[in-house]
Amino acid sequence: MRRDLRRALLGVAIATAASLLVVSVALAMRADTDTQMLVRARELATKLAFKEGRLKEAVLRARYGLDTNYDTVARNIDDIEADSDALSALALPAPIAARVQALALAQRVERGQAETFESFNAAIRNSLDYFLYRMLIVLPQLPNTGPNADLQHALGKLVIDVVEHALNTAPREPSVSEQRSAQQLLERSAAALPAYRDAIDLMAKHVALIDHNAPLLADSLGNVIHSGTRAKLLNLEAAIDAEVAQRNALQERERKATFGLVALLLGSLFLLAMRYVGALRAARDQGEFLRELNDHIGIGVLVVGADDHIEFANAAAEQILGYARAGLVGHVMHVDVHVAEDGSPTQADDCQAHAAAAEPQGRATVEMIFRRQDGTLLPVLSHAASFDTDEGTKLIISFEDIRERRQAQATLSKLSQAVEQSPASIVITDIAGNIEYVNDAFVRNSSYTRDEVLGRNPRILQSGKTPPERYVAMWKTLVAGETWRGEVVNRRKDGSEYVESIVIAPVRQVDGRITNYVAVKVDVTQQKAAEQEIRQLAFFDTLTNLPNRRQLVGRLEQALSAGRRSGDVGALMMVDLDHFKHLNDTRGHDAGDKFLIQVAQRLRKAMREEDTVVRLGGDEFIILAESLGKTVRDAALGAERLGKKLIGILSRPYRLDEHADLYSTTASLGVTLFSGEQSSVENLLKQADLALYKAKDEGRNTLRFFDPEMQRTVESRATLEAAIRRAMTLEEFTLHYQPQVDIDGRAFGAEALMRWRTVDGSTISPAQFIPVAEDSGLIITLGTWALATACSQLKTWEANAQTARMTISVNVSARQFHDPDFVRKVRHAIKSNDVNPARLKLELTESVIITDVDAVIARMEELSNLGVGFSLDDFGTGYSSLAYIKRMPLQQIKIDQSFVRDIQLDSNDAAIVRAILALCDSLGIDVIAEGVETPAQLDFLSRNGCRRFQGYLFGKAVPAEQWPPH
């Protein structure tokens, strides 16, 4: 009976152990999955933020005609939808899921708006195309005289209004009267040109369509651009980061909680093992069972006569079966006591026990059902033996109530299953460490079969990667009778390795003897990986708060793919602070840390918002500057400028301590360029590192490129820059003057052009030195000199009746124009030479006027007040906007020579030139054509109303002494 008790206890122990085990494993697994989901969500959010930017860019490109199809827009919509769906499908914690839902909703709206945008943009584009194309045909047909002479001018103005309306980012609804007057104007035009009536009627329809569609287009565009998806993404990213950080802390707590659980578990298993071992021993000793039985008061004993009547019942039997004292005797065994499962009487002849016991010396142990006096049924285990008497063969039956045992058995079988099927590996060894038992999980996890491990030592699992001291400590703990817990790296049969978190406990007997060890092991490989991931998710360097290497890799990948798209070239720079180790050694790590923090601050402040500054570790920093130029050459020069600036900034003294001296050092930079096509992230880092090594090798405090070609570009540039400086002091620059003539071929002015002839007689083309002067800022000095020289020339010409009324045009570069001192310098050139400012004309290129239009116009007006005039150079080659041109105090527009050159060959160029002339006419701006080389070109231009010309046909640029040319 004690055995059964033990079994029951064993069951309970297993139950507790198994449930605890299940709980703890489930907890660990849940933490894993959740974290992985968060990591995945974070990745998707980052990808989406990137794609959202690309969608907006694509929409803008389509709006402004930089893309002439919608494939890119459509592809970005698809991409976003796919990622958004993937994000929504993740099982995320509620607050984050809510943000994801809000994002998905905003993205659906945005998608609809982007599709609406496509439709309206196509409609507007079509209307504008038609309107402009017909207008080009209709405008020249309109009469210059008679009652309709004003139509040409009025239609010219209408073109501007319509185009502005179509292009304006916030178009206002034209008033009814404006709309009516436009329609009336077109109606008058149609009446004047009956042959074009259909075309003009359709133009009117398109004007109405533009009026209707423009605000809707602007709305849909605005709704895409300001869809709020990016803000929602940033919000989501922040929420995920916060959740991960919190989870980090939570996981720490959970890990502690898990240890608590494992301790409990261990207690139970301890019990489990003890019972188990006890049960094994009991089973070995069958005889003990019988002895215990006799002593046990719970055993009922009956004697049944040959006629099946009960002749004797002991007290226990009467008690178990619910009879009063002596109440059982006389009852019929197979009617009143031994019954079938349903309570009906059985036949003595059918009774197994009866039959077996009837054999000579026969005995039987059978489970059967006894009926208690109150009619309830009771499962019993009965042992029957027969003995012969004078009254024939009698049976002696001993029996026990096995209700408890049956229940325990059911529980036991359930719970053994739990242990068997537990996801944690369970191993029981004997005291020498030989394996006595393993569960299924062990077989699964280790890939060894039971037969392969039973009787062997668990050390067959060792990978050699666990420090040997750990095993020493483990045995020391176990031998002392205590529980050991820790992590070991094990190896499967197939050679693969896994990390297990193990709890091993000794199993003690009642007398304190240790007989076995039980180990519960959980595979934490994945959990370790997830922990690793989380640690890496901490994107920032703790000392400097700069992004760390991991973030660099992500940003660099993004930069590479952005580079692939835009074709821009960017730079990766590795910065190393010279002699940092020395600082650490002499002033201590505190000073070193302060220094690094200040370096980080300076770098961050020096860079643009969109650039990335990363601390790689130690005193190594990485700068990632995207889009430094369209070509490798430009980017190399840009990178060099930037690098030099950084070296300068880093070499300023640092205050590391209130009391100590300022600390000064230098920095070395290694630079490599990337343009998206080539190179992996790792490669670029390696290249920058090599370049840095070169910089250090060549004396530190300097910058080196990975690619020798880039290095040469930068150096030849530097040489040219030095040569320009020298040439300025040697006065090697001169101005040449090219005549500008009127329709009669009379020179009314000249364009001043800069020439460089070195003392040794060679000439250097402006195409070579102007960009260098522009980049280095020397253009300001050079330009000031040109202004002064031109003014002095004007003064000289004033003295001569033939040249007294000449104007001089001087080119002004963007950098020069934006120089804060520019207006003063112009005023000084005019005043000091005492010339009529009206004779000075400043030629601006379109590149000057595209940035900060309002500031440009203000400055132009200031200069205009001095009396100087403006000409817009190279018109048509850039991004001039009529809307701006109308607001600028421009006297003249110069038709670029590239249009003049092919005027005869290319009908398109001819149409363009014609249209420029017609439009400038309606705006009241002079037009001058440059690059006029043939009489045929002159003929075409003058026929179409051009009155001013410049080009070889009228003379090339000559020094002032040789004026006039020819």
Added chain:
Amino acid sequence: MKPNHPGPALWRGALLVALAASAMLGVCPVRAQSDPGGVSRSHATDAGFGPPDAPASNGEIEPLPRHLHLDPAKVELGRRLFLDPRLSGTGKVSCASCHPFGKYGADGLPHSIGTNGRRGDLNAPTVFNSGFRFRQFWDGRAATLEAQVNGPVANHREMDSDWALITRRLSADSALQALSAKAYSAPLSPAIIRFAIATFERSLVTPDAPFDRFLRGDTSAISPEARNGWTLFKSLGCIACHQGIDIGGNMYAPIGVLGDYFALQGRPPTKADLGLENLTNNTLDRYKFVVPGLRNVAKTAPYFHDGSVNRLDKAVDIMAQVQLGIRLDTAQTRELVAFLKSLTGHLPASTR
């Protein structure tokens, strides 16, 4: 002292607008005849459907890629499924029934005939080049080809089937199972069937149309008549919607902008004619459909969402009237048709 400018030739097209407006617009109503469709700007994207980071395309129309990067095992499984009538409830209708390869992926009928002779509401669009279409179905209700497959399978007028039935039937086919294992390392499932069919459909690209060769620089690939047609296509405004690699298929547009399509057809609009509005319930979306791609258009009559017009020249005339508000003269129609005929490419390699 003039800073360097990029070659002005690049900006000539843009200038025409600069003259009247801001060059930033880039609408180019007339392009130099000597410039074959802005070839200089057409970067042939030969890399399949282009990686997501492919450079933004600039040309109005891009040539179809000559090479695709698709897994041949998936394409083959998809091809078999596409041809397999067991996908339909009656076991008689396959995808290819309404999208036969020989007829350029469409069936030549105004409305296709599905199971038990039932007819659909709208004209079956060609399956060729459908991988370039931004949404599937005329009203764009499926975002992907994978999602599109569900439509005809479940539609009682098309295949009238369900995934459980299809999977049960096909799973017994050991050859298909072997292909599935090879392509997806998994037994056939509804998802795998959809993936494979969609992948196969992505392989149905018709490269090397004469016009594509023209875009790639072979100016003699299309006739002078077709070249004039291309110029008209741009100058009349067709290009505003029919653009991109599929010459359409990347945006919605309403049918009937400057003319009434239904009045011209002499019939009142039906519910199916509402198009996108049926999905969004927004009256602004009334009569909006996915702009059909024009590739192989000469081979895929009848035309329009209702399949009401059999002749290409008539379809062109109707488009000019209702979308652009103009009547073409016969020479213009002829030239436009010549251009459209130059859009017929080679049958996809995967159908041979």
